[in-house]
Amino acid sequence: MYDAVHPIKDWVELKRRVGPYRRCFVYTHSSMPGEPLVVLHVALTKEIISSLKGITTAEGPESQVNESQPLGNEDPNLIKALIFYSISSTQKGLQGIELGNYLIKDAVNYLITEYPQATMFSTLSPIPTFRIWLIERIKLAEKGEQIFPTGLWNEVLQYLSSNKKEPDWAHLREVIVSNSWYHNPELICLLKNPLMVCCSRYLYVEKRRGYAYDSVANFHLRNGAVMWRLNWLADVSPRGLTNSCGMMVNYRYYLEQAEDNSLNYVQNQKINVCDQIAALSTSLTAKL
Secondary structure, three states: OOOOOOOOOOOOOOOOOOOOOEEEEOOOOOOOOOOOOOOEEEEEEOEEEOOOOOOOOOOOHHHHHOOOOOOOOOHHHHEEEEEEEEEOOOHHHHOOOHHHHHHHHHHHHHHHOOOOOEEEEEOOEOOOHHHHHHHHHHHHHHOOOOOOOOOOOOHHHHHHHHOOOOOHHHHHHHHHHHOOOHHOOOHHHHHHHHHHHHHHHHOOOOOOEEEEEHHHHHHHHHOOOEEEEEEOOOOOOOHHHHHHHHHHHHHEEEOOOHHHHHHHHHHOOOOOEEEHHHHHHOOOOOOO
């Protein structure tokens, strides 16, 4: 079983990933028998979920639907959303070919015939290089550069700096790199706003050649998805904290709008974004 996004730990978790309220789709080729080219994991839920809890953990996504439902059974009437939570390409030589795009579309077409009442289609996606991007900017702040707008990190820096007169950016960097903030309830509260603001700007404003800087965002936006919601503490595994300080994002697919959204993004570099992310990103007044 391939899952480069959320590695499978053991047989129990493997059974959950392909058990009730789960689907797994693959593309194969006759020249590589038994070897998938791309793998897509889907959770069937009652709503667009904001956390990995119940998908990759022992509870399973069926707890998102109905905790009293016996294991092994599915109630189709409770399945309202299809969540694409992991897509993995297994062959490095095919990275330039976006097979994942076609696999998502095929999976949707297949599943809506089985569950016509499912009308919401979304990812729950990682933000793999956000923390690297953030740490580089904190390093510039350590050198005295005005990277962040005044006030964004004030409460956090006051908490960390103690009696020091100058902001302790080095301490902030250490706390984020070590993930120690996640074990401090006060820091979790203090860091939520600045991290959400910075991550929103990273996703929506930061660009590479006119397109989204984040590779996962670029993939789904090219496919016609909407950057729909940023989720706080959605993946608190060591990997999730290290990649994105625990945040994840939903890219929502509105089937009737996907083609127009894709063309608008590819041709005009226009990102279709929700109010939440747009508002957070524009709350910054300094260039990051």
